[in-house]
Amino acid sequence: MRTERANDGGQVERREPKVIVGAAIIRDGRVLACARSAPPEVAGMWEFPGGKVEPGETETAALVRECAEELAVRVEIGARVGRNVRMAHGRSVLKVYAARLLHGDQPQPLEHSALRWLSATELDTVTWLPADAPIVAALRPLLGPAS
Numbered sequence: 398m399r400t401e402r403a404n405d406g407g408q409v410e411r412r413e414p415k416v417i418v419g420a421a422i423i424r425d426g427r428v429l430a431c432a433r434s435a436p437p438e439v440a441g442m443w444e445f446p447g448g449k450v451e452p453g454e455t456e457t458a459a460l461v462r463e464c465a466e467e468l469a470v471r472v473e474i475g476a477r478v479g480r481n482v483r484m485a486h487g488r489s490v491l492k493v494y495a496a497r498l499l500h501g502d503q504p505q506p507l508e509h510s511a512l513r514w515l516s517a518t519e520l521d522t523v524t525w526l527p528a529d530a531p532i533v534a535a536l537r538p539l540l541g542p543a544s
């Protein structure tokens with residue numbers, strides 16, 4: 398997916414969309430949901446931990462870095478969950494991967510206002526960022542029956 402715009406000379410430039418990665422961290426049939434603390438427009442809405450992939454960084458490395466920065470945990474990244482979700486009129490794309498915690502690490506909300514472990518039946522009890530809707534739908538079957 399690319400976006401196009403005319404440069405000063407009127408020629409069309411094609412730009413790769415900025416990639417945002419998210420980690421669907423699953424433990425015991427529940428996924429970790431994180432409440433954004435900023436900016437004000439989305440504070441209190443829920444998301445997967447993650448962020449922008451830096452230049453030269455792989456998507457997996459970005460997820461490992463973001464999980465360490467945001468939650469102080471080590472993770473193993475697994476399969477993609479759901480499809481690429483276009484955001485910001487195609488200027489960015491959200492890609493979510495399944496992940497699992499390593500070494501018994503416990504997530505800490507270093508940058509979020511709250512963390513919750515949600516079972517399949519609890520996924521709709523929080524307000525997700527709008528772009529996450531198709532990911533949440535694809536995630537539901539990956540979570541086991543509620544316990």
Ligand SMILES: Nc1nc2c([nH]c(=O)n2[C@H]2C[C@H](O)[C@@H](COP(=O)(O)OP(=O)(O)OP(=O)(O)O)O2)c(=O)[nH]1
Pocket residue numbers: 417418419443444445446447448449450484491526527528529
């Ligand atoms: N991390 C994350 N971001 C998401 C999700 N859904 C969604 O629309 N986004 C949007 C919110 C933000 O506009 C953008 C990610 O920005 P961010 O602020 O988390 O990224 P970052 O950590 O690299 O931020 P920065 O401090 O470098 O600006 O993607 C999601 O599930 N997880």
